[in-house]
Amino acid sequence: MIALLLRDLRLAIRAGGGFGLGLAFFLILATLVPLAVGPQPDLLAPIAPGILWLGALLACLLSLDRIFALDLDDGSLDLLATAPLPLEGVAATKALAHWLTTGLPLAIAGPALSLLLFMPAPAVPWLGLSLLLGTPALSWIGTFGAALTVGLRRGSLLLSLLVLPLYIPTLVFGAEVVRRGAEGLSPATPLALLAGITLGCIGLLPFATAAALRINLK
Amino acid sequence: MTLTITDLSCRRGETTVLHGVTFAVGAGEALVLRGANGAGKTTLLRTLAGLTPPMTGSVVPDLCAYAAHADGLKGQLTVAENLTFWAHVFGTRDIAPAVVAFDLAPLLSRRVADLSAGQKRRAALARLPLTGRPVWLLDEPTVSLDADNVARFAAAAGAHLAGGGSAVIATHIDLGLPGAATLDVSRFAASHAPDAHDPFAEAVE
Amino acid sequence: MSIWEYANPRRFMATSTAVLPWVWTAAAVLCATGLIWGFFFTPEDYRMGYSVKIIYLHVPSAFIAINAWFMMLVASLIWLVRRHHVSALAARAAAPIGLVMTAVALLTGAIWGKPMWGTYWEWDPRLTAFLILGLFYLGYIALWSAIEAADQAADLTSILCLVGTVFAVLSRYAAHFWNQGLHQGASLSLDAEENVADVFWLPLVVSLAGFVLLFIALVLVRTRTEIRRRRIQALAARERLA
Numbered sequence A: 001m002i003a004l005l006l007r008d009l010r011l012a013i014r015a016g017g018g019f020g021l022g023l024a025f026f027l028i029l030a031t032l033v034p035l036a037v038g039p040q041p042d043l044l045a046p047i048a049p050g051i052l053w054l055g056a057l058l059a060c061l062l063s064l065d066r067i068f069a070l071d072l073d074d075g076s077l078d079l080l081a082t083a084p085l086p087l088e089g090v091a092a093t094k095a096l097a098h099w100l101t102t103g104l105p106l107a108i109a110g111p112a113l114s115l116l117l118f119m120p121a122p123a124v125p126w127l128g129l130s131l132l133l134g135t136p137a138l139s140w141i142g143t144f145g146a147a148l149t150v151g152l153r154r155g156s157l158l159l160s161l162l163v164l165p166l167y168i169p170t171l172v173f174g175a176e177v178v179r180r181g182a183e184g185l186s187p188a189t190p191l192a193l194l195a196g197i198t199l200g201c202i203g204l205l206p207f208a209t210a211a212a213l214r215i216n217l218k
Numbered sequence B: 001m002t003l004t005i006t007d008l009s010c011r012r013g014e015t016t017v018l019h020g021v022t023f024a025v026g027a028g029e030a031l032v033l034r035g036a037n038g039a040g041k042t043t044l045l046r047t048l049a050g051l052t053p054p055m056t057g058s059v060v061p062d063l064c065a066y067a068a069h070a071d072g073l074k075g076q077l078t079v080a081e082n083l084t085f086w087a088h089v090f091g092t093r094d095i096a097p098a099v100v101a102f103d104l105a106p107l108l109s110r111r112v113a114d115l116s117a118g119q120k121r122r123a124a125l126a127r128l129p130l131t132g133r134p135v136w137l138l139d140e141p142t143v144s145l146d147a148d149n150v151a152r153f154a155a156a157a158g159a160h161l162a163g164g165g166s167a168v169i170a171t172h173i174d175l176g177l178p179g180a181a182t183l184d185v186s187r188f189a190a191s192h193a194p195d196a197h198d199p200f201a202e203a204v205e
Numbered sequence C: 001m002s003i004w005e006y007a008n009p010r011r012f013m014a015t016s017t018a019v020l021p022w023v024w025t026a027a028a029v030l031c032a033t034g035l036i037w038g039f040f041f042t043p044e045d046y047r048m049g050y051s052v053k054i055i056y057l058h059v060p061s062a063f064i065a066i067n068a069w070f071m072m073l074v075a076s077l078i079w080l081v082r083r084h085h086v087s088a089l090a091a092r093a094a095a096p097i098g099l100v101m102t103a104v105a106l107l108t109g110a111i112w113g114k115p116m117w118g119t120y121w122e123w124d125p126r127l128t129a130f131l132i133l134g135l136f137y138l139g140y141i142a143l144w145s146a147i148e149a150a151d152q153a154a155d156l157t158s159i160l161c162l163v164g165t166v167f168a169v170l171s172r173y174a175a176h177f178w179n180q181g182l183h184q185g186a187s188l189s190l191d192a193e194e195n196v197a198d199v200f201w202l203p204l205v206v207s208l209a210g211f212v213l214l215f216i217a218l219v220l221v222r223t224r225t226e227i228r229r230r231r232i233q234a235l236a237a238r239e240r241l242a
Helices: A002-013 A021-037 A041-062 A066-073 A076-082 A087-114 A121-148 A155-183 A188-217 B041-048 B079-089 B096-101 B117-125 B127-131 B147-162 C003-007 C009-040 C050-082 C085-117 C125-146 C150-182 C198-241
Strands: B003-012 B015-025 B030-034 B064-067 B135-139 B166-170 B180-184
Touching: A002 A087, A002 B079, A021 A041, A021 A087, A041 A087, A041 A121, A041 A155, A066 A076, A066 A087, A066 A121, A076 A087, A076 A188, A076 B064, A087 A121, A087 A188, A121 A155, A121 A188, A121 C150, A155 A188, A155 C125, A155 C150, A188 C150, B003 B041, B015 B030, B015 B041, B015 B166, B030 B041, B041 B064, B041 B135, B041 B166, B064 B127, B079 B117, B079 B127, B096 B127, B096 B147, B117 B127, B117 B147, B127 B147, B135 B147, B147 B166, C003 C009, C003 C050, C003 C085, C009 C050, C009 C085, C009 C198, C050 C085, C050 C125, C050 C150, C050 C198, C085 C125, C085 C150, C085 C198, C125 C150
Parallel strands: B030 B166, B030 B180, B064 B135, B135 B166
Antiparallel strands: B003 B015
C-alpha cells in the first residue's frame, strides 16, 4: 500500500498529474469573490470563513474524477483488484493520496488566502486547523463518489451531484469552527464534531468504496 | 500444482455467456483458448482472475496473474518505476529476472509514454513473473508485437512453463509452446434457453 | 407462507393486480375525506386564520417525504442481503415519489410561511433539512438513471442509499446546530401536532392515512412498471442472443 501511495504521489507531481490545479482554483476563487461583492473589509470579513471553506470544498471536487478513472482506463484498476492488497486498503490509500495532493495544500494555503478576504486575525489559526481536520473527510467521501461513478462515461457531473450533498455536514461544522473563532467564541464543539465526521469517514467509507469498486469491475 | 475448473458458469453483465466450463491445467502446461470474437474468452479469463464472480463453480484467483488488453502501465513513469511498483504490490522485490526475460534493460529509464506499442506490451508482460503466481491468464498477449517480440514472448512463456508454471492464453496465433492444449470456448456457449438466474426470463404476468 | 414469496416478480405482479384497486379506492376515499373535512368543516384557527388548513397537505406530504427514504433504505438492505429483484425495483420506484412529496412539503410550507412569518423561505433547521433531503433524492435518482446495467445500478444505488442515510441524518443535525449558531433562540415551530387541537387533529390523521395509502398505491404501480421494463430488457437480450 505504501508503494501505491508513493506511485500516486509521484504521478500527481509529474507532468500532467494535475497537482496544484486545486490550489490555483482556490486562489482564483478568493480573488473573484471580492471582485464580485466589492472590496470593503466590513463586507468581506463576515463571509470570509464561509467563502474559504466553500472554495476548499469545490477545489477538492475538481480532482475527484481522476482518482479511479485513469486507473480504470489503463487497466491498473483491474490489476490492483487481482493483487493481494485488500480493495479496502486500495480505497483508503487512494483517498490518502488525494488528501496529500489536494486537501493538505489547501489547508496550508487557506490561512494565507484569508488575508485577501480580511478575515479577523483570531479566526486564522482556526481556519487552518478546521481545514486540516475537515479536508480528509472531503477526500474520503469524494473517493467513495468516484468509486460509484468510475465506469460511467460522463460521470464527473453526476459525481458532483452525488458528492456535494454528502459534503454538507463537513462544510457546516468546518465553517462554524472558523465563524466562532472570528467571533471570539469557543469553537470546541464544532471542532469535535468535525473531527468525529472525519474519523467516521476514514474508518467506514473505505468499505463502501471497495464494495462499489467490486461492483463496477464485474 | 494443478488449476482444476469444474462446471464454471460465467456472465458478462447480466447475461450468462458460458456455462459448464471444465478443464484442468497442470504444472508446465498451457491451455490455449480459441473461439470467435465475443465467444467469451475475455469473460472466462476475467472470471478466472476473480474480477467477475462466477454464477456457478469456483475459481482460485490467488494462483492467477492476469494480463488484459490494457497494459496497466503509467505513461508518466519510467519502465523501472512501473515494474518496481507492481513488484511491491505483489510482494516480490527483485525485478531483474523479468527485465532479462523480456529484454527490457535498455528501456528501464525510459518513460512508458515514449515507448513504441510493442515495447509497451513487452513491459506490460514483464509484470507477470513479478506477481510470483503460477498461473498466467493472458488475453491476446501478442497484440502489437512483431515476429521477433512474439518469439521473445514465447520464449519467456516457455521458461515459465519449464519452471513449473502454467498458463491460460486467449490467442489466435500459434506460439509453439510445448505441452499446449487447445480449448474452444464456443463449446460452452450458454444455451439460448431462458436464463435460470434471471427472474425476468419467464413471463411475469 | 413466507413473505419472501412476493419477491418473485410473477408472484408480485399477480398479488399487486389483485390488491391495487382496493388500495386506490381506500386512498381516494381517505384523502378526499381528510382533505374535504379539513378544508371545509374545521373552524379557522384563532391565531393562524384560514391558512392553518394547509397542514392537511403539508404534514402528510412531509411525513411521506421522510418515510419514502426510510422505505428505500429497507428495500435496499433487502436487495443487498437477499438479492430480491423486486425489492431493488421498489426502492427505485419510491425515489421520484419521495422527491415529489419533498417538493410538495416545501411548496406548501412556503405558501403557509408567507402569511404566517411574512416570508416564503426561512433557513429554519427543519426547512433546511428538507431541502437537503431533496438533494439526496436527486442524487439517488440521477445514479439510477446513469447506469445501464440493471443489477449493477441496483447494487450501487443501494450502497449510496445506505451511505446517504447516514449523511442525511448527520446533515439534519448539522442544520440544527448551524441555525442555532446563527440566531440564538429565534426558532419557529412547525410542529403542527403539538399545537393543534382535536378538531384539527382528527381530519389530519385521516388525510395522513390517505397519503400513506396513496404512496403505497403509487409505489406498487411504479414497481410494476419497473418489472415490465426489466422483462422487456430480458426479452431484448434473448433476441440479441438468438
